[in-house]
Amino acid sequence: MAKVSPTKTPMREQPAAERIRNYDEVPFGYSPEEAIFEAQRCLMCKKPKCIAGCPVEIDIPGFIQFIAEGDFKGGINRIKEKNILPAICGRVCPQEEQCEKECILGVKNEPVAIGRLERFLADWEAQQGEAELPRKPRPTGKKIVIVGAGPAGITAAADLVRLGHRVDMFEALHEPGGVLVYGIPEFRLPKSIVFREINYLERLGVRIFKNHVIGMIKSIDELLGEYDAVFLGTGAGLPWFLNVPGENLNGIYSANEYLTRANLMKAYLFPKYKTPIVKGRRVVTVGGGNVAMDCARTALRLGAEQSIILYRRSRQEMPAREEEIHHAEQEGVIFKLLSTPAAFHGDDRNWLREVECIRMKLGEPDDSGRRRPVPIPDANYRMPIDVAVIAIGNSPNPLIPNTTPDIETGKWGNITTDPATGKTSKPGVFAGGDVATGAATVILAMGAGKVAARSIHDYVMGR
Amino acid sequence: MARVTEIREIAPNVHECMVNAPEIAAKVRPGQFIIIIPDEFSERTPITVADWDPAAGTITFIFLSIGSSTEKLADLVAGDEIYSLTGPLGKAFELGKFGRVALVGGCYGIGGIYPAARALKELGNEVICYSEARSKFLLYWDEKLEEICDEVRYSTADASKGNRGHSHDRLQYDLENGTRYDLVIAVGCTFMMYCISQVTKPYEIKTIVSMNPIMIDGTGMCGACRIEVDGTTRFACVDGPHFDGHKVDWNLILARRKAYLEEEIVSQERKNYGESQSH
Numbered sequence: 180m181a182k183v184s185p186t187k188t189p190m191r192e193q194p195a196a197e198r199i200r201n202y203d204e205v206p207f208g209y210s211p212e213e214a215i216f217e218a219q220r221c222l223m224c225k226k227p228k229c230i231a232g233c234p235v236e237i238d239i240p241g242f243i244q245f246i247a248e249g250d251f252k253g254g255i256n257r258i259k260e261k262n263i264l265p266a267i268c269g270r271v272c273p274q275e276e277q278c279e280k281e282c283i284l285g286v287k288n289e290p291v292a293i294g295r296l297e298r299f300l301a302d303w304e305a306q307q308g309e310a311e312l313p314r315k316p317r318p319t320g321k322k323i324v325i326v327g328a329g330p331a332g333i334t335a336a337a338d339l340v341r342l343g344h345r346v347d348m349f350e351a352l353h354e355p356g357g358v359l360v361y362g363i364p365e366f367r368l369p370k371s372i373v374f375r376e377i378n379y380l381e382r383l384g385v386r387i388f389k390n391h392v393i394g395m396i397k398s399i400d401e402l403l404g405e406y407d408a409v410f411l412g413t414g415a416g417l418p419w420f421l422n423v424p425g426e427n428l429n430g431i432y433s434a435n436e437y438l439t440r441a442n443l444m445k446a447y448l449f450p451k452y453k454t455p456i457v458k459g460r461r462v463v464t465v466g467g468g469n470v471a472m473d474c475a476r477t478a479l480r481l482g483a484e485q486s487i488i489l490y491r492r493s494r495q496e497m498p499a500r501e502e503e504i505h506h507a508e509q510e511g512v513i514f515k516l517l518s519t520p521a522a523f524h525g526d527d528r529n530w531l532r533e534v535e536c537i538r539m540k541l542g543e544p545d546d547s548g549r550r551r552p553v554p555i556p557d558a559n560y561r562m563p564i565d566v567a568v569i570a571i572g573n574s575p576n577p578l579i580p581n582t583t584p585d586i587e588t589g590k591w592g593n594i595t596t597d598p599a600t601g602k603t604s605k606p607g608v609f610a611g612g613d614v615a616t617g618a619a620t621v622i623l624a625m626g627a628g629k630v631a632a633r634s635i636h637d638y639v640m641g642r
Numbered sequence: 643m644a645r646v647t648e649i650r651e652i653a654p655n656v657h658e659c660m661v662n663a664p665e666i667a668a669k670v671r672p673g674q675f676i677i678i679i680p681d682e683f684s685e686r687t688p689i690t691v692a693d694w695d696p697a698a699g700t701i702t703f704i705f706l707s708i709g710s711s712t713e714k715l716a717d718l719v720a721g722d723e724i725y726s727l728t729g730p731l732g733k734a735f736e737l738g739k740f741g742r743v744a745l746v747g748g749c750y751g752i753g754g755i756y757p758a759a760r761a762l763k764e765l766g767n768e769v770i771c772y773s774e775a776r777s778k779f780l781l782y783w784d785e786k787l788e789e790i791c792d793e794v795r796y797s798t799a800d801a802s803k804g805n806r807g808h809s810h811d812r813l814q815y816d817l818e819n820g821t822r823y824d825l826v827i828a829v830g831c832t833f834m835m836y837c838i839s840q841v842t843k844p845y846e847i848k849t850i851v852s853m854n855p856i857m858i859d860g861t862g863m864c865g866a867c868r869i870e871v872d873g874t875t876r877f878a879c880v881d882g883p884h885f886d887g888h889k890v891d892w893n894l895i896l897a898r899r900k901a902y903l904e905e906e907i908v909s910q911e912r913k914n915y916g917e918s919q920s921h
Contacts, residue, residue: 351861353679353686353726361859390728392861396665417877418865427875427894433865439858444685453710454685454858529897577862577880 185288188217190295195509199479202365202447205506211251214299218246220284221291228281229293234626235268235334237261239278239293246296252307255300259313262297263337263380264330264625266305266372267359269298272622273500305372310379316343321639324349324406325385326393326579329357330621331412331612333377334628335635336385342636346384347406349391351578354443357414358613358621361443362435364473366480370442394582403607407639410631411594411603411610415618416576420569421465425523430457430531434470434570441477459566461485463534465520466570467497469620472504474568475512486512487564491519491539496549517541517552521559523567535561575614593617601631609635644727646718647700652782653775655707657716658692658753664699666691666729672737672757673852673884676703676729677860680718684711684725688857688879690829691730692753701729704753704782731860732883735850739766741824745791746772746809746838751830752783754852758827760790768792770823772809774834778802810837823847828887832895839887849887853878855895869895 190213192198192206209217221243229239238257245254258265274280274294282290304310321344325332328350340346354360356373381387393402393413402409418433420426432440437456440446444454462478464471467490478486488507490497493516497504508514517539524533537559539552575593580586587595587604594603594610601609611627613619648660666676675690693702707716718724735758743762747755752773763769769791775781776799787794796804797812805812813826826849828838835851842849855878858864862880869876870891876882 351728352859353728361863390726392728392731395730396669414863416862417880420865420868420875427868427870429897436858436864436866439864444858452683529894573863581880 183220183222183284183288184216187289187292187295188213188220190292195511198366199476199510202480204369205366208302209295209299211249211299211303214246214251214296215249217292218243218296221247222283224283228283229278229291232278232281234277234622235262235629237278237297242300243291243293243296246300251300251303255304256311258297258300262625263334264376265297266301267330267368267376268622268625269294269296269301270368270372271363271620273620275501277622301372305375309382312382313341316341318345319343319640321345321408322347322406323408323410323635323639324402325410325412326402327351327357327412327414327612327614328355328377328387329412329414329612329624330359331414331624331628331631332357332410333380334625335410335412335611335632336628337380337383338629338632339635340380340383340385342632344636344639346386348385348387349393349397350387350389351392351413352443353389355387355389357412361439362415362470362473363621364438364442364477365447366476367473392578394578399579399583399586399605399608407607408635409608410601410628410635411579411608411614412612412624412628413576413579413614414624415573415613416578416592418569418573419571421520421571423520423522425525425531426569428523428525428531429529430459430525430565431523431567431569432457433573434464434466434474434568435573437474437568438470438477441481447477447481456481457566458482459564461487461562461564462566462568463487463489463520463562463564464568464570465489466572467492467499468570468572469499469503470618471568471570472499472507472512474570475507476510478566478568479510479512483566487562488512488514489518489520489534489536490514490516491552492549493517493541496541519552520567524561531565531567532563533561534564534567535559572618575617579614591617598627599630600634601627602634607638609638644724646720646722646724648720649716649718651716652704653780656749656780656782657705657707658702658782659705659715659718660700660702661724661727662699663701663727663729664696666727667694667696667699667701670694670701670730671734672761673735674730674732675860675883676701676727677731677857678715678724678728679726680711680714681725684714685709686726686858686860687711687715688731688854688860690750690754690852692750692756694757702753704750706749728860732879733881735761735827735884737761737765742768742770742822744770744772744813744823744826746774746813746826746828746830746834748774748809748830748834751828751834751852752781752787754829755827756783756787756790758829759787763790763792770795772797772812773804774798774809774812774830776800808837809834810841813838814841817841817845817847825850826887827884828852832892835887836892836896839890839892843888850884851887851890853883853885853890853895 445452446456541550612624867878
């Protein structure tokens with residue numbers, strides 16, 4: 180056997196100077212040769228640790244083995260036994276904290292590029308035409324309703340329909356996909372991929388009803404009258420703001436609004452699409468997570484001369500994925516660390532003109548284990564800006580808790596669930612994803628959808 | 643899928659549209675709104691529901707053609723399918739028996755107050771409606787309102803019908819001359835609702851206004867519709883749209899509503915001169 184390469188096979192990508200002028204996807208993905216070469220790095224451990232690192236328990240060495248042998252069809256089928264959204268997960272999962280973190284190769288060298296290989300298989304399958312459907316299961320006669328067509332709901336729906344249940348799905352917006360469509364930008368996750376995966380779900384037999392805001396058009400109790408079980412995957416809700424003076428000036432967006440305008444409503448194609456967005460020459464994004472990186476990179480593509488990230492701790496504490504931070508840096512996003520807004524200042528027409536920042540230093544670690552930012556007195560500084568995006572998180576969507584008085588909620592308005600089953604306090608009602616946990620990742624929402632699907636199946640089958 | 647059953651221009655630039663939406667017709671309560679996207683390219687546009695018929699499965703709404711998306715909507719004809727229609731959204735008015743109630747409507751709000759007026763009358767209130775426009779020919783639903791309430795008091799800028807001036811002038815006059823209300827509800831443009839709130843404040847009459855800030859999703863996700871009420875941030879789509887007019891921070895709202903004027907002009911120009919560029 181040839182000596183294993185210590186590093187991952189690199190993935191070719193659009194040069195930074197070019198890609199900030201378009202909305203196309205940044206990395207190109209592996210060629211079949213690159214994929215096989217990378218797959219051959221896998222040690223095929225007898226007791227693989229990577230699987231335990233995957234929230235949806237994909238047989239990772241199994242599918243990699245297929246790739247190494249050049250059997251891509253076998254590989255994709257192996258993934259799809261567990262994961263219906265490989266094209267999406269291969270792109271947006273934080274593999275470095277999950278499967279790849281556990282990879283034995285990673286102890287001394289770089290781990291196997293599991294995410295890139297997953298993505299390769301999904302994209303390969305898409306090129307072969309319409310994906311093959313699994314064998315039709317025997318109908319159980321049970322009806323299940325999924326509220327919210329985001330990652331949690333899609334995953335739960337896929338698992339339940341493949342067990343033979345009738346599955347209906349209600350989506351509040353005019354497109355299914357949830358955060359995959361309104362939040363994650365086109366250049367990171369092309370929408371054609373999301374629609375392809377949703378189309379697959381519909382071909383499996385899931386019926387999707389768009390433009391239906393559950394809680395308003397139908398109560399949970401009404402749904403329980405029509406269905407055997409309900410899964411709530413209603414996702415993110417109202418954004419958090421900094422609560423500093425001037426935050427309601429024109430030109431200040433929440434990340435949810437900024438990204439929804441740009442992605443779901445396609446403001447980047449304005450004026451063909453009629454939803455406007457204030458483009459701004461100097462755009463500040465406040466926050467250090469993946470959403471903040473998405474906003475800062477979107478600002479560049481909308482034509483900002485300077486896109487600046489303000490983060491109150493140092494680079495080391497940033498919650499964003501290393502790859503996202505790296506991409507943002509490559510593209511010229513400016514990082515002003517250990518800084519947070521104290522106030523926004525506007526002109527006489529109420530438009531944002533300046534941000535006033537507090538300088539921070541790092542103190543003792545806090546509850547999260549990260550060093551706490553401490554303000555430095557008398558060190559405030561000002562910067563001229565014309566757009567600010569507040570990307571510091573959001574609470575869970577309030578609509579279901581507001582309209583379902585007998586469902587138990589937690590401190591942040593999240594629906595209380597048993598993480599092992601997804602059960603809520605209301606019999607027959609399950610929940611998962613951001614509405615249960617608060618803002619988290621796509622794959623964690625998918626994992627929660629999987630867990631809930633399992634216990635919904637047990638529940639409706641009377642086990 | 644919602645289909646247009648009837649659509650007509652009932653006053654210059656004011657359109658009445660009836661659509662087939664049985665699920666919404668069965669659920670909607672006075673004061674709630676819908677979000678419409680007339681075609682793939684248009685914005686999500688919130689519009690107050692003005693009437694409905696659960697038996698026929700229809701809802702009716704009034705809109706002004708004032709931007710590219712509402713123009714698209716106005717171009718629809720009976721039989722057309724609406725790209726996206728979602729509702730009911732927002733909280734309904736909290737209605738009950740209050741005594742004497744004034745409902746003030748301007749522009750789309752004349753239609754907007756209609757269901758609340760009807761429901762309040764049915765609950766045993768004395769209901770006085772104030773309807774206003776620049777001129778008589780811009781008023782609509784006069785008979786419809788007169789039919790369901792005790793009295794309609796008109797105001798027009800040119801005195802072609804009712805009093806000269808605005809509804810807030812008329813309301814001010816009435817209050818100065820001894821009329822007393824237990825509740826005032828105002829639906830219409832922001833400036834009108836602001837003026838009404840100013841007029842009722844010295845008399846300490848509870849005044850509910852129906853806020854119409856810019857919204858994107860309208861389901862409690864994006865935060866675009868944030869306003870300040872009594873010093874705290876509230877979201878019109880899920881906390882509202884109805885708020886206490888004496889506690890709303892009006893300056894902030896009046897400034898935020900004008901945020902996209904320039905982009906709206908670009909949208910309009912592009913429409914008028916054709917979309918030759920391949921954007």
